[in-house]
Amino acid sequence: MNGSMKVPAKRHLFRAAILVGLCVTLLLMNEQAGSWFGKSAPGAGSRAARSSYYLVDCPNDDNKVMRFVYPLPDSRYFYSDRYGWFDETHFDAGNPAQVIADVEAAATTGGGIITISQSVRDGITGYTAQYLVSGDVNPGEVIGVALGIYMDWSTRFEEWQGSLPRNIVGPFTPFSIEDLPTQYIGFMEDATHQKREVIFTCYLGQIETADAPPHLWVSTEPGTPTDGPDLPDIKRLTNRRFEPLVLTENGWEHVAWPSELRLNPLPSGSTTWLFDADETWYLDQAIP
Numbered sequence: 110m111n112g113s114m115k116v117p118a119k120r121h122l123f124r125a126a127i128l129v130g131l132c133v134t135l136l137l138m139n140e141q142a143g144s145w146f147g148k149s150a151p152g153a154g155s156r157a158a159r160s161s162y163y164l165v166d167c168p169n170d171d172n173k174v175m176r177f178v179y180p181l182p183d184s185r186y187f188y189s190d191r192y193g194w195f196d197e198t199h200f201d202a203g204n205p206a207q208v209i210a211d212v213e214a215a216a217t218t219g220g221g222i223i224t225i226s227q228s229v230r231d232g233i234t235g236y237t238a239q240y241l242v243s244g245d246v247n248p249g250e251v252i253g254v255a256l257g258i259y260m261d262w263s264t265r266f267e268e269w270q271g272s273l274p275r276n277i278v279g280p281f282t283p284f285s286i287e288d289l290p291t292q293y294i295g296f297m298e299d300a301t302h303q304k305r306e307v308i309f310t311c312y313l314g315q316i317e318t319a320d321a322p323p324h325l326w327v328s329t330e331p332g333t334p335t336d337g338p339d340l341p342d343i344k345r346l347t348n349r350r351f352e353p354l355v356l357t358e359n360g361w362e363h364v365a366w367p368s369e370l371r372l373n374p375l376p377s378g379s380t381t382w383l384f385d386a387d388e389t390w391y392l393d394q395a396i397p
Contacts (some may be wrong), residue, residue, distance in 0.1 A: 167311035169369055178310045184318035185289070192364060193311050193353035194287035194322035200295035200305065202288075203227050203266065205259055209299055212242055212255040212382075220244030224386060225262045229270070236269045238262050238387040245380040257374035258382050261353060263292050265387060267349075284347040286354045287322045293351040297370055311312050311368045322346075326361070 164175040181187065203225045215221035228235035238260050266353040271283030287327050294313075298305050307317060326344050348354040352363045365371075375381045 117368045119301055127196045128305055165310060167307075169311060169343075169367070173302055176310055178304075178306050179308065181306050182316065182318045186319040186321055187316040188319040188322075189316045189353075190353070192366075195289065195291045195294070195316070196285070196318065196322075199288050199291035200297065200298070201368040203259065203262055204298035205255075205292070205296040208259050208262075208296075209252065209255040212246070213248075213251045213260065215242035216244070216246035216248070216251055216254070218244075220246075223258070224309050224389075225258070227266060232391065232392065234391050236387065238265055239384040241385050243378075243380050243382060246382075248376060250381070253375035255383050256296060256300070256372050257376060259292075259296055260374050261377070261384060263289055264349070265353075265384075269387075269389070284349050285324065286324060286346050286348040288350045289348060290353045292336055293366075298370065300372065308370070312370055333377050 134280070162180070163178050165178045166175055167172065170176070181197075185197045188199070189195070206224060208223070208324075215223055215308055218243070222239050224237060224239050226235060226237040240262075242254065246254050267284045267288060294305070294308060297303075298308060301308075303311075323346055326346050327342070344362035346361065348363075350363055352365060354361055357365045377383055
């Protein structure tokens, strides 16, 4: 009787040992997988959020290691330690993709006039400018001509925002430090057919959300005796260039874009493009 009882007992012990071994193995595999993904994969979230992460092979990586592309923060303003501030509402100002397409169409048909328009104040008013595109523009010059036009229009648009009566309701709007750099990256996105989040992942690095870029800068450096009492010097921060303006140890300085993000605009001329006219429009004159 005792001999017949020993066989099932051994079987139970053997099965239990197998189960314990499987559990330990699964636990170790789970810890290894979790530690591996924890270095590069997003945290847990909704299925839709997780599916928005993907891998990309950045052209500037010598080691050819794939990088995870992370969605841009759900915020109007972004901040980068290396490249300053960005404004989500300015990436598509003036519709740079349409500018490129219109320049290409005009160049292939012997020249023509293109129009760039941007509304403000929820469409109550806006700014429109027209440009002549020369029929001498060849296919290899389309992007350079489009960038030259877009930069000119962007500058005129900011100047328009800073003129009366528009600057009364938005005194800190014209040439904010984030406007023109953001519009440059928006143009780059359309010119290179790279998604915005890929540009940040591959070239601009990590960003974080920000409440708003600084519009005023207070300097507390002591003045000279002739300046009177040592009062803080308050200045409005502006940026009239398409390069980022970043606070460094030496004060506010412009920082060059990475070499992969540098495009040369073609200057205005009879064989490239010319500014034609501009206008302010209101709701009843809005361009459809």
